[in-house]
Amino acid sequence: MTQRFDVAISGGGPAGSAAAWQAAQAGARVIVLDKADFPRDKPCGDGLTARAVSYLQRMGLATEVSKFHRIDRVTVFSPSRWELSFPKRPGMPSHGHTVSRSELDMLLLKHAEAAGVTVRQSAEVAGPEVDARGRVAGVVLKSGEKILADAVIAADGAYSPIKRAMKIDSHYNGYSAIAIRSEMHAERPDTDSLDIYCKLLFEGDQLPGYGWVFPMGGGRFNIGLGYVNSYRKWQSINATQFLGEFLRTLPAEWELPGIDELKKNKSVRAWRLPMGFTAWPPWRPGVLFAGDALGAGKPASGAGISKALESGLVAGESAVAALTNGGPDDFTNYQQRLEASWGREYRRGRIFHRLIGHPKVAETGLKLLDNAAFRDRLLKGLYKKAQGPQHSY
Known part of the structure; x- marks a missing residue:
């Protein structure tokens, strides 16, 4: 017997679980479908910014989040060493956390389920169910089973099967980053700092990217690097080999394992991070796109x-509002809210993405960042901006 819901969500990661929780708060009948069996690992830097922490707090998870490894500052090597703290903003935390995605995603999925959401794991969505008018009216599982819904939220990742089946594209689809990381033990104390290494060289070129060392607690560290694909030779980079080279630049006293050892224990994971809206407009009749399926990665940092x-919470709320007031043919409210919150940031990000791909530009930018006087002026401007009005999400 075919099941029917108000909202069906493909993908149980942060975007999907946040959307499900938000829609359930409005009284909608919601189902989340994910191909994995949780808990499952997901390649990621595992860092929660202060803003990410604020969303989790608003979802009622403040107590759970407070148990994660706390981060109070960022240490940047450009290559000189300097520090910055998270800006103080009204109603916002001034700290971040680190947590593995297996733990975070399980927490979020269980939180949605506790709010009344139906959760089905090991249920792979193959594509959308489309009605006679061409509107998305549900999803079809790989098994052939159909789940009908008044609205579908595609939160199914960078290679979204729903987006692929609908052949959805965007003028901004080429903007992405490539990242690779491994979790490992290091002979160094746990810290409250996210360490960022800006000087990344490939065949003499300054890369548009950075390396990171993020403490996870208990002597474990997430170490990785990422770079954007506007660099003309990005496809020539062997990411695994490049990570090994980066590890060798870190202090020898940390006694880090070599890349071959990390490959043997299968802790090295690479992924693509779409940035700047790979599905725009972010909806079609019957369906909204969120998270990596939208291409929502932060343009400057890739966070x-x-x-x-944020996109999940807004998608969940916008979907229910549209269904309540007009029906599933028009989710313009979702587009308008994203444009109001992110439009300027992402337009500037796309310009930055193109420019920084030129090694000379990247090199000049790094020299400016390494100049203390310029850096102080830049940071003062950023902190002043952070004190301004905050969006609802």
């Missing part, structure tokens, strides 16, 4: 969790 949570 994806906060944007996934």
